Structures are given as structure tokens and as C-alpha cells.
Amino acid sequence: MNLQYIGLKKINGPLIFLDNVKGIGFEEMVEIRLENGSVRHGRVVEINGDLAAILVFEGTRDLSLNNTVIKFTGKPMELGLSKNILGRVFNGIGHPIDDLGPVYVEKYLDINGEPLNPVSRLYPKNYINTGISSIDGLTTLIRGQKLPIFSGSGMPHNELAVQIVKQAKLTGSDASNFSIVFAAMGVTNDVANYFRRSFEEAGVLDNVVMYLNLSNDPIIERLLTPRCALTAAEYLAYQHNKHILVVMTDMTAYCEALREFSSSKGEIPGRKGYPGYLYSDLASLLERAGIVKTASGSVTQIPILSMPNDDITHPIPDLTGYITEGQIVLERELHMQGIYPPIGVLPSLSRLMKDGIGAGFTREDHQPLMNQLFASYSRVMDARSLASVIGEDELSPADKNYMEFGRLFEKHFISQGFVNRDIKDTLDLGWNLLSVLPKEELDRTEEKILDKFYDHEKAYYRFELNKNLYIKELKKEEH
Amino acid sequence: MNEVYSINGPVIKVKNANNFHIMEKVFVGKKKLLGEVISINDDHTVIQVYESTTGLMPGEEVICTGESISAVLGPGLLGNIFDGIQRPLHAIYKQDGIFIKPGTNVPCLDMEKEWEVDLKVKVGDPMRFGQIFGVIQETSLIKHRLLIPKNISGDVIMVKPNGSYKPEEVLLKIKDKNDNIHEVTMIQKWPIKEPRPIRDRLSLSIPLVSGQRVIDTLFPIAKGGSAAVPGGFGTGKTMMQHQFAKWCDADIIVYIGCGERGNEMTQTLEEFSELIDPKSNKPLIERTVLIANTSNMPVAAREASIYTGVTIAEYYRDMGYHVALMADSTSRWAEALREISGRLEEMPAEEGFPAYLPSRIAQFYERAGYVKTYSDKLGSVSIIGAISPQGADFSEPVTQNTKRFVRAFWALDKELAYARHYAAINWNLSYSEYIGDLSKWYNKQVGVGFLEARQKFITILAEENKLMEIVKLIGKDVLPDDQKLILEIARVIRVGYLQQNAFHKDDTFVPLEKQLKMMNLILYLERVANNVIREGKAFSLLLNTNMFEKVIKVKYDIPNDNLDLFDDYYKMIDDAFGAIK
Ligand SMILES: Nc1ncnc2c1ncn2[C@@H]1O[C@H](COP(=O)(O)OP(=O)(O)OP(=O)(O)O)[C@@H](O)[C@H]1O
């Protein structure tokens, strides 16, 4: 049923209102044709009897009450898909912008998707080797996981995302089955180009689909961009058995678009003006990751968000953290010290790693090593805060030991640059670092593991520890 | 005909209707979406729809049913997984594939399955609500006791012989005093927002033992009690709920995933099907009912999921079982209330939550209790609710209001979680008001020493707290040796006792007997060390014995089934400290 109406009753921000409409469905898509022939797209967001409110994705600029023809399409927004989308570039509402013409369509899918039945999911267990120690070792990425990067303006989140994409593609027997879906929301041309160039350098461009809503594109359109990207990802994963890595940036811009929509609709705002349903809305995107029983593909998500004021309790990172299966947090302090990647390991977490590491996956000692590194590094923080009060010289020998361990851990383990490090090397490095500390300090680890992996001598030589070997000094003083 | 007039997300309005009643179940539109009447005035009726309203049009029909949204109760609940409005997810998967579609219509329970029924009544027996009339072996773990449904009382005039029957077959006929004849099957419906009645509420005196040291020892919950677990993201609420679901000594577990992750429910389902209950040697899933209304499922059904779950819990309680209910997370439920309330343009109270939030929270936790049932048995429902406070700030309305209605509060702490001290329960902020009621039980069942040791632990942790104020300013080195010892023993308590590794085969569940032995060992270490220091020997010499580390690792080194090994440690301590010159 294709209904057409001429003229509007009211325009308010990105919303237009029509009256005397009949037979339209909630959340149906509409096309808005202007006098000059251009077409915009909208969605029915509320119906009150014969009055309909429509959200115009490209904005309402230049619209007047009588220069438009509204056509109701009779269905929610659908995206035309086939394997030919690989290698193509689309705008934020899924129209090709790479001058290669329309794509062949095998199937149309509703971009809103439908909730996956938990019974149809397979619990994700296969780890993705990213070659980055602080991720592989401490916040392992699992295929089918949603693991965001919490960043801030000016920090190297894009570099990190690209490094993950480049290095992750190299491993595993299904490497050839690996594709990337990239969604940009409100990022600059430079950033989009950076990703494009990097995909090209990595030789994967033919396996990348891009949906771009850049900073100068219509704001409300951003509400559709991640949905297009995820619909494409699900299609490729569940119908063509591909392993899809979805990179979405910047989720903060997405949320701001949602806030704008909500306030123009006159909804009661929640924290910082964001709508009360921000959690549910984000979940409707982020839950579209996973593995299902009926296909051998997977959807893994790496959303990137910039934390306003680096504040992790801001509603956007806060609600995201409640939905995702962990987070990789970048820290400005590390970044300022020139450490790359500046991953703050303590607040970072991967919830799915516990079943994807250890014997048979990475190595038997992975879990205990990880626990001990976290515990020891958090002791470093205590020592540092004490040192900032009484001065490092006044610290007890044990605390001095932790200070040294902290420096070495940041220098060797976190700071890695753009090298690709094998998981075995990451784990060995972790033990070498822990072996800087006296064995008794490793109180989270079972004795039999320590017997196998603790080696103070080795640490002493590898890191060229200070001549007055701390551990001997400690013993001396006590006797 | 009643027609849809307006549509705003999950909220629709019907104009000029007069035949609806509040909380009535309705079917909306061509797809027959499930809905519930939430308000009525002379102009219009407001309905919340439990499924996606995309594509719904004004003018589509709204059908009344005359009944409230109800849970369907009967055999087949255990081992199953449902969404928030009790639609069976396995059956939906078989019918519709990997996605859940609106308007899906599958019976809640398998109505074709035959059950072996042992009928316990005979013609002439007088029957009333809640009495047991038959028994079915529902899973190898649990006998399903069939209960007389509500509003039925009278004499049995017909009873089927024992045998196998389908759920909807009539097993019993009862004639009431007005000569009306009631047919009874295995199935009964119960409105989810109405608590099932009980004969008597009893006082709480038995703990729900979880094998989690920090809970059982410091902040226990009683059977029939309620507890809240607030914590920022990633602090371990879900892990704590899972640990309870796996190990606590309830007969039945109802686990509600309310607005949380799909993968977590899949994990629960997979893990519980494989995990073997140590007591019965059967898969844990056989005592478990799962309700999964994940965050991307319709928000109104999220609100219902809590009630569906607690109704099922009460039903098993009424058969004489101890049921533990986990709700993860009640914040998502409260947010569903807020979202619906917002769409209704109700006047918001704190942070946009409706003014009735506290009373809804109270009503939910009030459904916990230790009771005498109408089947004259003892049963209980214990409720453990997770809370996900915005920005991990406990001053927000859901945490604050929940605190008023629960008596155990397990505050999860971001700093502890960052240091990977799990369970990240902050011992300074957490509390349990049940300890007094449970003391008799502990003294009798575990030994008088248990609560005494507990008290000593609390004292040491409090002293550590005080000393840390000083240490933060001047460092540890300047403290006198006896205070250094306090800090060291507190560390042994924190790392060796409170911290517990859910992924370690022995440490994941620790029986009370071992908890007591561990506490006694730590306190013995403290006493002996104290004596050595009083003799004037340097604290550093004690450290060099490595005994503190040894005791910390007792949790791994002494398996749960070989507690005799504890004796060796006493000797080790004596020898090591005795050797100090
Ligand atoms: N007792 C424990 N033992 C070992 N690890 C734990 C324990 N509790 C929590 N963790 C670790 O912390 C992670 C996060 O825990 P969990 O998923 O329970 O957090 P949550 O509080 O439910 O977070 P959210 O609010 O986001 O759902 C787990 O994946 C696990 O790695």
C-alpha cells in the first residue's frame, strides 16, 4: 500500500507532523519528496488517531508546510543485501556513495533486526589473537563478543582499532572467511579516510563494507547508520557464514543524535538530557553480536566511544559498560607518557575470556598469570599513592619493589607499539615481570604454578635490574 | 469493536471503550500482540504491549480476554527457559528459527507430553485450595506435587486411576457446596502480580548456605529472606548470582535474566545442563527454571519477567520446597517501569522514576518468606536481586529504595573488582540483619566457634581500616610490630578468606565446616604470632617463615574432601614460629 499526502501540519526540529492520515503503521518508513525533486527519508515515530509524527533523518531544513509530498512505504526501513556489498562504501542510510552504481540485491532485511533467541546462541569461546599483550593477556577478545574501546578525544583509539583489525586477520584457519563492517557516526573525513587507507594497506579492502555518516552529514541519520551496518553484519555472518568484525565509531555521536531526537519529541529527559531508554536503545545495537547454532559465522563488535571529560561514569560509557561483555579503557596519563597502546588495564575487562583461555585455548597458566598481574599491578597503585605523600625514598623495600615492577610492566608489557606479539611471548613476558617481585608477594597464585613459572634470575637479567638486587636487600635488612 | 487509536512505542491507547478492566490481558492488532490494560479513564484506555509494535496501525482491533496476565503452572517448568511473558524459548526456536518474532504463539508448556501421575486422593475426600492431590516425577531431582487451584473447594466425585496423562486432561472432579462441578488438571493459571496465599508466615532461622565465604560467614541470608547486590558494571553481580544458583542449598532455583545479556543466558543454560549437583549427582538444570528477557527484547515484557519468575517460585514453595530466586537486574525492571511511566506522561519523582517505584519494589521483595503452605508443608522463597546503579553511585533511587526492604546488602566495590579481589563485596558497606536470627542455627549446626570467629574477623578488619588511615600518610614501616601483625593478619583474611576464586574447582564452593576450620587456623596463626612478638621478636622474622603465605593458600591446598590436612598446619605454625631465635 503506497499512500501519498501533500502538505504538513507542523514542523518541529527533525520532526514533521501530518494529520488526516489513515492506514499507516508504527515505525513505517516514509519518503519525503521536495519541490526540487530531492528525496528525504523518515520514520513514523508516533501515531495519535489520524495525526502522525515523522522523524526526518536528513533533517527538516528547507521544508515548509506545503512544499512536500509524503509517501508511506508500508514497511519498516529495509536494506538491500547480497555478498556484493563487500568492498563497497555506503552513506549512513545505506545508499552507495562510491560511484560504483547500485548493488545487486539478493535479500531485503529490516534494519531494526529482531532479538536473537538466547536458545539459538552458542556461547562464544574462541579467542581472537590480536597480537597486543594487554588485550590478549589481560582482556582477551573472543569471537562473537562485544568489547568496546572507551577512549577520549585525542587518544589513539582509531590506531588501536586498526591494529586489532590488521593483526587479528592473520590468524586461524578461517582467516579467509574474515570480513569487516565499518560504521562511522559523526567522525571527520580524516578519520574515515584513515580507516580506509589502513584497510587498503592491510589488503583487506575487498572484504570491508563501510557505512559512513560523517561529521558534516545529517545528524539524525546517525540513528540508522549502526543499524545498517549490523544488518549487513548479521546477513554476512548468519547467511554466508562469515566471521565479521564490526567497528563502530563514535558511539558518543550516535547517542547525541538520539538525545536530539528525544528532546525534539518532548520526552522526559534522564541523566544529562539523554532519554530514559538510552540503555534499551544501545542494547538493541550491542546485543546484535554473537554466534548462532544455525551458522558457522560470527559477529564480533568493537564499538569505540569517547568519554566526555574522560568520565567513565558519564551515562554513555556507563550504560555501554552495563551492556557489553567488558571494555578496553584508554588512559590519558599513559598516553601522555608516550605509552602506546595506553590501555588502562585495571578498569579494562573481558568477561568472556574465562572460557576462552587456559589449557586447550591459550595456555594453562593464563588465568593465574592474569589474576596475579592484576593483583600486583593494583598494589603498584597503592605504592604510588603512598610515594606521592611520603616520597619514594621513604617507601618500604616491598613497596619499592612494586614501584619498580610497575615501571617495568608499563614499559615492557603495556607499551608495545605496533608490533605483533605472539600469545606465548605475552605470557612469558608476564611471568618474567612478576618474577621481579619476591615470590612471597605472589599471593594469588598456587604454589605448583609458581614452581613452574617463577624465575627471579631470569627477570634480573632480562630487565637488567638494579645491581643491589631488591630481594637480597630485603633479606639482608631483615636478618 | 475496540480499535487502536494511538501508538507510542509499547504504549497504545483505545478510545471510548468501556469493557476493559485494569490489569486485563488483551490481544492487540492483527498479529495478536500480548498486552495489558494499565489505566482507564472516561475518554481512553491505556494498554502496554509486551511485544514490538512496529507496523501496528490505528484501527486494528483490540480483543479483551476477561482474565489477567497469568503464569501457566504445571509440570515441565523445570529445566525450561522462558521469556518474560513465559513463552518457551526452545519451542519458539524450533518454530521460528534464531530470531524471536512478535505475535509468536506457542503454548507455555508442552501440552502433548505425557506425565506419569500418582494420584493421592479418593472419591469423597474433601479438598481445598493448595492441597496436594497427586505427584509427578518432574525431573529426576524434583517431585512435582499437584495442587488444587484457586477458588475450588469441595468433595472429590471423580478421580482418574494412576497412569500417564497429558497436562490438560481432567484428573479430578470436585463438587462444591453449591453443587457446581470443577474439573482439575495438572495445569493451573495464576495472575503474576498477585502473591499466592499461604497459611502462615514463619520466622526466619535457617541460612541459605551458598558456599561463598564472605556471604556465609559475614553477611548471610536466611532461607525466606531477601538480599540486594548492588554494583557498577563488571563488579561481579552476575557471577555472584550464578554462584548462588549453582551452589546454594535451595531445592529449586528460579533465575531471571531481566534486561541483561543474551550470551549470559546461553551460558547459564549450557553450564547448568553440564554442571552436576554435588548432592544429587544430577545436572543442575533439573532444579532450575530460567527466565530470559534480554536487554534487546521488548521493555514491557521485562517488567513482567520479575513477576512471572516470582509466581513460579511461589508455586514450587507451595509444594513444600525451598526456592531461591535470582533477579538480574532489578534496575532494568525499574527502568522498564520508568520508560512506560514516561510514555504515559506521568509526573516523575526522583530521577524520572515513577512515584510508585518504592511500593513496587516493596511488593516484589515482600513475596519472599518462610511459610507454612496450604499443603501443610514448610517452604520458602528467598530473593536475591542485583542492582545496577547509574555510575556505580549507591545514592540513586533503586538502590536506596531497595535498601529499605531487604535485610542483607552486599555492596560490590569497583576498586576491589579492579584489583580482581572477587567476590568484590566491600566488607565495610555491606551488612546482614539476619545474623541474630540465624545465630542459634550456626551455634547448633556448625559449632559455637563459628560466630565467635566471625566476630574476631570483623574486629581485625575494622582495626585494619583504622590503621590504614595512618599508613596512607606515613607508610607501614613506622608502625610498631603488633600493629604490623594486625595488618598482616587482615591481609590473610582478605586474600586467604574473603577473596574466593569462582573458577577454581575447590574454591568455588566451600562447605561451612571448611569455612570454620579456615577461620580457626587464621586465628591460631594470629595468636601464636602475637605471642612471639610479645616475646620481643622482630615481626620481619615472622614474615620470613612464610607461614602467612602458606595459610593464605590453604583454600587451594586443602581440598574440600580432605579437611584432616588442617591438623598439619597447626604443627607447621608451631614449628616455624618456635624456631625463631
Ligand atoms: N567470584 C569471581 N571469581 C572470579 N572472577 C569473577 C568473580 N566475580 C566476577 N568475576 C569477574 O568479573 C567479571 C564481571 O562479572 P559480572 O559479569 O558478574 O559483573 P556484573 O556486575 O554482573 O556486571 P554488569 O552489571 O555489567 O552485568 C566476570 O566476567 C569475571 O571475569
Ligand SMILES: [Mg+2]
Ligand atoms: Mg551482570
